[in-house]
Amino acid sequence: MDTPERAGLDPTELRHLVRDVRTLTRGPRPWTAGLVLVAGRGPVIAVEEAAGWAVRYSSYDEKTDTGVELPPGDRRPMTVDTPFDLASLTKLFTAVAAVQQLERGTLGIDARVGAYLPEFRAASAHDITVRQLLMHTSGLRPELPLCDCPDDAARLALLRAEAPSSPPGEYVYSDLNPLLLQHVLERVTGRTLDVLVRDGITRPLGMTATSFGPCAGAAATEDQRRPWGKADRGMLRGVVHDENAWALGGVAGHAGLFSTAHDLAIFCRTLLAGGSYGPARILGPDLVELMLTPPGLGFAVDQPWFMGALAGRGAAGHTGFTGTSLVLDPATDTFLVLLANTVHPRRRAPDSAPRAEAGTRLARAVRGA
Numbered sequence: 001m002d003t004p005e006r007a008g009l010d011p012t013e014l015r016h017l018v019r020d021v022r023t024l025t026r027g028p029r030p031w032t033a034g035l036v037l038v039a040g041r042g043p044v045i046a047v048e049e050a051a052g053w054a055v056r057y058s059s060y061d062e063k064t065d066t067g068v069e070l071p072p073g074d075r076r077p078m079t080v081d082t083p084f085d086l087a088s089l090t091k092l093f094t095a096v097a098a099v100q101q102l103e104r105g106t107l108g109i110d111a112r113v114g115a116y117l118p119e120f121r122a123a124s125a126h127d128i129t130v131r132q133l134l135m136h137t138s139g140l141r142p143e144l145p146l147c148d149c150p151d152d153a154a155r156l157a158l159l160r161a162e163a164p165s166s167p168p169g170e171y172v173y174s175d176l177n178p179l180l181l182q183h184v185l186e187r188v189t190g191r192t193l194d195v196l197v198r199d200g201i202t203r204p205l206g207m208t209a210t211s212f213g214p215c216a217g218a219a220a221t222e223d224q225r226r227p228w229g230k231a232d233r234g235m236l237r238g239v240v241h242d243e244n245a246w247a248l249g250g251v252a253g254h255a256g257l258f259s260t261a262h263d264l265a266i267f268c269r270t271l272l273a274g275g276s277y278g279p280a281r282i283l284g285p286d287l288v289e290l291m292l293t294p295p296g297l298g299f300a301v302d303q304p305w306f307m308g309a310l311a312g313r314g315a316a317g318h319t320g321f322t323g324t325s326l327v328l329d330p331a332t333d334t335f336l337v338l339l340a341n342t343v344h345p346r347r348r349a350p351d352s353a354p355r356a357e358a359g360t361r362l363a364r365a366v367r368g369a
Helices: 011-023 087-104 121-125 130-135 152-161 176-189 193-205 243-247 261-272 285-292 304-310 353-368
Strands: 034-041 044-055 057-061 066-069 220-224 234-237 257-259 316-319 324-329 334-340
Touching: 011 034, 011 044, 011 353, 034 261, 034 353, 044 261, 057 220, 057 234, 087 130, 087 176, 087 193, 087 257, 087 285, 087 316, 087 324, 121 152, 130 176, 152 176, 176 193, 193 261, 261 285, 261 324, 261 334, 304 316, 304 324, 304 353, 334 353
Parallel strands: none
Antiparallel strands: 034 044, 034 334, 057 066, 220 234, 316 324, 324 334
């Protein structure tokens, strides 16, 4: 880690940022059990902070609506090297893997899914395109109960038969889009998604802590039980939280990756640098610009609800259900990674206000430098 001054950031604002995020782990009902924050500008990491607990609870007590705390000696403190279940941040890696195939000419941005997957009858009949999958404009509904299917054959049959539930072109955020994209990528390359991500992104960038699970030492997520969950799996740690990704074996286009804040900072810095990091190049600058230009391909662009004041000039990023988020801002060459296990000990209504406040703090640090 370097200094805020070397990054061209206001050290006072960054001290406020660290103070603010530390408070998120305190109290009887904290926003999150634990978190890791990494922020910087260009090639410089100016903030790297861990707070709270990677593992705090053994279970969730429905009667008292509280977590059952582990004895102090059995808890695991959060460290800057703690891996997290990235949840929907996985979608960004699926998107980059897809754009890599666009660059190589093996995939067409406006090609119909049916051209690659004719057995996906509903997608073929409705002329769903690769671009629509990347932009969440295919019309597919948010999710399917894949975890309730008896086997892989039934899950695949359900996905193949799923038709759009809203008009194509209309934005509907859906896990089904990256799931279909995964099948397209695996068909055109002959390789599985985990191999594509490893060989095309994480290995060349030296992201050694990033992979599909299981992941030893990861921050705990949820005491997953019905009725709030879709499966009865108990307290989860190191295995994917998302029930559909779990049913699919842990490798899915929408969820399944584990990573650290430091590795995600490398990912952000690579994209801010036009697709290169050190000697590695994973995309050309024109393809990176295509991904990050509003409304974005795979990335959400200028969303103040989780970016705060970073939004407005082309900031791009994503959030994950387990409490993860990242934002990169090409206009100021800044990045913010905030990983939290907000679903530990159980999921609650999403609250991205702290993420937005962190983004606003970083934006002020740029302006105040």
